[in-house]
Amino acid sequence: MTLLQLEPIAALATAPGIGAIAVIRVSGEGAIDLTNQIFRGKDLTQQHSHTAHFGTLRSQDDAIIDEVLVTVFRAPKSFTKEDVVEISCHGSEFIIQQILRRLTAAGIRLAKPGEFTQRAFLNGQFDLVQAEAVADLIASDSDASHRAALSQLRGGFSKQLLTLRQQLIDFVALVELELDFGEEDVEFAHRDQLRQLMLNIRQVLQPLIDSFRTGNAIKNGVATVIVGKPNAGKSTLLNALLNDERAIVSDIPGTTRDVIEDELFIDGIRFRLIDTAGLRQATDTIEAIGIERTQQKMRDAALIVYLFDGLNISPEELREAVTEVRESGKPYLLVGNKLDAIDNQRRQVLETVVNEPILWISAARQTHLAELTAALSDRVRTDGAVQTGSAVVTNARHYDHLTATDDAIARALTGLDTGVTPDWLAMDLRVALQHLGELTGQIVTDDILASIFSKFCIGK
Numbered sequence: 001m002t003l004l005q006l007e008p009i010a011a012l013a014t015a016p017g018i019g020a021i022a023v024i025r026v027s028g029e030g031a032i033d034l035t036n037q038i039f040r041g042k043d044l045t046q047q048h049s050h051t052a053h054f055g056t057l058r059s060q061d062d063a064i065i066d067e068v069l070v071t072v073f074r075a076p077k078s079f080t081k082e083d084v085v086e087i088s089c090h091g092s093e094f095i096i097q098q099i100l101r102r103l104t105a106a107g108i109r110l111a112k113p114g115e116f117t118q119r120a121f122l123n124g125q126f127d128l129v130q131a132e133a134v135a136d137l138i139a140s141d142s143d144a145s146h147r148a149a150l151s152q153l154r155g156g157f158s159k160q161l162l163t164l165r166q167q168l169i170d171f172v173a174l175v176e177l178e179l180d181f182g183e184e185d186v187e188f189a190h191r192d193q194l195r196q197l198m199l200n201i202r203q204v205l206q207p208l209i210d211s212f213r214t215g216n217a218i219k220n221g222v223a224t225v226i227v228g229k230p231n232a233g234k235s236t237l238l239n240a241l242l243n244d245e246r247a248i249v250s251d252i253p254g255t256t257r258d259v260i261e262d263e264l265f266i267d268g269i270r271f272r273l274i275d276t277a278g279l280r281q282a283t284d285t286i287e288a289i290g291i292e293r294t295q296q297k298m299r300d301a302a303l304i305v306y307l308f309d310g311l312n313i314s315p316e317e318l319r320e321a322v323t324e325v326r327e328s329g330k331p332y333l334l335v336g337n338k339l340d341a342i343d344n345q346r347r348q349v350l351e352t353v354v355n356e357p358i359l360w361i362s363a364a365r366q367t368h369l370a371e372l373t374a375a376l377s378d379r380v381r382t383d384g385a386v387q388t389g390s391a392v393v394t395n396a397r398h399y400d401h402l403t404a405t406d407d408a409i410a411r412a413l414t415g416l417d418t419g420v421t422p423d424w425l426a427m428d429l430r431v432a433l434q435h436l437g438e439l440t441g442q443i444v445t446d447d448i449l450a451s452i453f454s455k456f457c458i459g460k
């Protein structure tokens, strides 16, 4: 592939604000030469790639702006595969502005958001999935999201998809060749092999598609909603888990009116804990709205913690409530509260009624909370690939293309079974190829690129 060296661009690569050092990155045609014009020290144009040089940057009237360390990267051995210069200066807003001003005066344009990564992508440094992982990696703020982004940056699932796509292209070419022979009954594309390839592709796609639920949770937090009757102790539990008086607690049923949400990290996974209004026949309009919101949160939740007051719930009530939770089809934990106030016999009665293990805690006394957090983390891990290191899809764009590919392949498979004509087969396969191509960036339009890279920050 021929490498592009586009017009030179510059931007602050480190976070804005005051710091010990800041790094300004320059990339593109003439990056080294133009930087050299404002640099006093060694002649940068004569230096090897991957070397660092101490010197000063000068203002127009030759006054020193700052003492800097300049690192030279020569194309193609740089992040963008263009000539790149990284200027490490002191991390003052004033110095950074002065340097950027000097660079622009020398003919270097300020970079747009994501422009460095976009150039790296255009020069084949990585595919689109990996480019997007750069953004995720920078934004990662939990152990799990960091791991997911890193795995995608290293090639994650896209390499495998690229190979399968190539094989599929070969088959489509054969199927389309059959079309040229029109009336003659020829088969160039071996149908059994094609079926096998499509089954293989689906086998790769399925776990990726399934992983999106976990992937999304890793990135945005596992929406964990605490529901139950009024006075069950939901707000007490939220406060205990957060170690903060976040929600009002009282012995008046119906204390919590609105949804209260906060974050909790357990084993490197971000949970979005959501305390809700207790479920019952509402006594006024505001409570009714609160309860409607609780139900909405339950529908949106990734995980439900059903909390009940072990002291005051009747076995029938518990049975009904648990049936309802089960019917939601979501992963849930059954948690009995006020362990401090109930006896063994009552616990046994309730356990028999629901016919499954209950996790008993005392939210007020803060006992057995470690078991509860361990159970929460367990549910997420068994639910998906958080820990296994297998590829996890965290990006909605990827998810859309993966499902669209899978749909098209499923249609093509049905077509094979029912003996559709080659032109129908080719059409479904083309759709699959299109989506696979857009996913990894093999097929790319300016619109897609602009929309992806505009989500980056400047300097990336």
Ligand SMILES: Nc1nc2c(ncn2[C@@H]2O[C@H](COP(=O)(O)OP(=O)(O)OP(=O)(O)O)[C@@H](O)[C@H]2O)c(=O)[nH]1
Binding pocket: 228, 229, 230, 231, 232, 233, 234, 235, 236, 237, 248, 249, 250, 251, 252, 253, 254, 255, 256, 257, 276, 277, 278, 279, 337, 338, 339, 340, 341, 361, 362, 363, 364, 365
């Ligand atoms: N004995 C005992 N009381 C508790 C425990 N947890 C909560 N309580 C009490 O139960 C009452 C209700 O607690 P809340 O946390 O406000 O209950 P809630 O589920 O948020 O109630 P609503 O907001 O009305 O839906 C308060 O008086 C708490 O002190 C516990 O573990 N043991």
Ligand SMILES: [Mg+2]
Binding pocket: 234, 235, 236, 247, 248, 249, 255, 256, 275, 276, 278
């Ligand atoms: Mg409450």
